[in-house]
Amino acid sequence: xxxxxxxxxxxxxxxxxxxxxxxxxxxxxxxxxxxxxxxxxxxxxxxxxxxxxxxxxxxxxxxxxxxxxxxxxxxxxxxxxxxxxxxxxxxxxxxxxxxxxxxxxxxxxxxxxxxxxxxxxxxxxxxxxxxxxxxxxxxxxxxxxxxxxxxxxxxxxxxxxxxxxxxxxxxxxxxxxxxxxxxxxxxxxxxxxxxxxxxxxxxxxxxxxxxxxxxxx
Amino acid sequence: xxxxxxxxxxxxxxxxxxxxxxxxxxxxxxxxxxxxxxxxxxxxxxxxxxxxxxxxxxxxxxxxxxxxxxxxxxxxxxxxxxxxxxxxxxxxxxxxxxxxxxxxxxxxxxxxxxxxxxxxxxxxxxxxxxxxxxxxxxxxxxxxxxxxxxxxxxxxxxxxxxxxxxxxxxxxxxxxxxxxxxxxxxxxxxxxxxxxxxxxxxxxxxxxx
Numbered sequence: 282x283x284x285x286x287x288x289x290x291x292x293x294x295x296x297x298x299x300x301x302x303x304x305x306x307x308x309x310x311x312x313x314x315x316x317x318x319x320x321x322x323x324x325x326x327x328x329x330x331x332x333x334x335x336x337x338x339x340x341x342x343x344x345x346x347x348x349x350x351x352x353x354x355x356x357x358x359x360x361x362x363x364x365x366x367x368x369x370x371x372x373x374x375x376x377x378x379x380x381x382x383x384x385x386x387x388x389x390x391x392x393x394x395x396x397x398x399x400x401x402x403x404x405x406x407x408x409x410x411x412x413x414x415x416x417x418x419x420x421x422x423x424x425x426x427x428x429x430x431x432x433x434x435x436x437x438x439x440x441x442x443x444x445x446x447x448x449x450x451x452x453x454x455x456x457x458x459x460x461x462x463x464x465x466x467x468x469x470x471x472x473x474x475x476x477x478x479x480x481x482x483x484x485x486x487x488x489x490x491x492x493x494x495x496x497x498x
Numbered sequence: 499x500x501x502x503x504x505x506x507x508x509x510x511x512x513x514x515x516x517x518x519x520x521x522x523x524x525x526x527x528x529x530x531x532x533x534x535x536x537x538x539x540x541x542x543x544x545x546x547x548x549x550x551x552x553x554x555x556x557x558x559x560x561x562x563x564x565x566x567x568x569x570x571x572x573x574x575x576x577x578x579x580x581x582x583x584x585x586x587x588x589x590x591x592x593x594x595x596x597x598x599x600x601x602x603x604x605x606x607x608x609x610x611x612x613x614x615x616x617x618x619x620x621x622x623x624x625x626x627x628x629x630x631x632x633x634x635x636x637x638x639x640x641x642x643x644x645x646x647x648x649x650x651x652x653x654x655x656x657x658x659x660x661x662x663x664x665x666x667x668x669x670x671x672x673x674x675x676x677x678x679x680x681x682x683x684x685x686x687x688x689x690x691x692x693x694x695x696x697x698x699x700x701x702x703x704x705x706x707x
Contacts, residue, residue, distance in 0.1 A: 301509075305509075305512045305513075305516065308516055309515070309516060312516065343608065343619040343620060343623060344608070344619055345608055346603070346604040348604050349604055349605060349608070349661070352661050358533070359533040359534070362534055364660075366656075366660065367660075367661065369656070370656050370658075371608075371620055371625060373654075373656070374625050374626050374654065375620070375623065375624055375625050376624075394544065396536070399534075404525065404526035404527075405525065405526055405527060405528040405530065405532065406525050406526065406528070
């Protein structure tokens with residue numbers, strides 16, 4: 282009987298087996314890369330907010346401290362979003378006829394809260410707490426980036442588990458003196474490789490911060 | 499079992515694993531309400547609940563029985579006159595002053611400026627001028643005067659009670675007294691032997707004149 286397949290079909294068959302396997306692995310790799318990419322984590326993505334509130338204006342230009350508005354950041358899990366009355370502390374007298382601020386004044390007069398669009402949103406199975414980080418010398422900048430330069434709030438870091446662990450395994454690379462937690466553009470006064478371990482020691486930061494139960498409880 | 503069956507199973511397993519990477523995260527948004535989350539359970543659409551009217555607080559200090567601590571006013575005397583307490587409700591320590599310094603810089607400095615002079619950044623952007631806290635008229639006022647301004651507001655300045663706790667308000671009041679003292683200091687306030695250069699600079703300036 283004449284051969285149905287030419288000899289080269291052998292190579293083709295091998296190629297398609299390995300090629301198929303390779304394609305599956307490639308898809309795997311792509312899947313993993315995609316879930317970590319800024320597309321999935323929405324890093325650097327600006328949302329449409331009800332009011333064009335600019336951290337650059339309020340923090341960078343006029344130098345208001347984060348704690349003026351995010352009052353609970355030192356004492357509780359949530360940093361806190363300021364109520365409209367906090368805005369009115371200043372805007373009852375300032376820029377009262379600006380179009381943007383009309384919505385703030387409306388909210389103040391009707392008691393309807395402004396509905397900000399959440400930018401940072403961890404999965405509900407992850408426990409997070411601001412106060413323990415802030416009190417152990419982790420600056421807002423380490424997790425939120427240059428907030429003082431953001432005309433609109435955006436995520437500066439991916440907030441994936443991998444990213445949390447990068448610091449939880451080596452907090453000495455990130456810790457700051459307590460008075461620098463709220464500063465931006467911070468540079469360690471002496472080499473971080475010297476300062477970091479000293480601060481970790483003085484804050485009594487514990488080891489095993491990568492135990493699953495620290496964040497999944 | 500034939501080889502092709504194993505191959506098919508392996509392929510099936512790989513495809514199943516592949517699907518895992520694309521899982522939708524049901525668990526990421528659980529039905530519980532997180533801080534500031536909206537909720538369609540309540541009429542106002544807010545997950546965080548306001549305190550119901552007529553609630554009686556039961557934590558320690560919630561009844562605010564100590565008038566000096568909570569209002570800065572002394573209890574009314576026989577004629578019903580109450581006034582600013584001349585004393586702080588408790589002794590201010592160095593720690594309190596440092597806390598007051600920090601809180602002042604956060605909450606007051608935007609308008610009253612870091613040194614109390616009243617030329618803060620927000621005023622420079624067009625807010626009604628904030629008075630100097632270190633001016634002559636306010637030097638005689640007790641700490642309670644400043645506690646009262648923070649708690650109840652003053653004229654067009656709103657109350658800062660929602661943002662600042664009672665003890666922090668007293669710490670700020672104490673720090674304002676410190677600012678007043680430091681803004682009106684004389685070379686004689688420098689303790690002997692602490693900074694002799696400063697005293698010398700002063701006398702040098704005097705002899706030059």
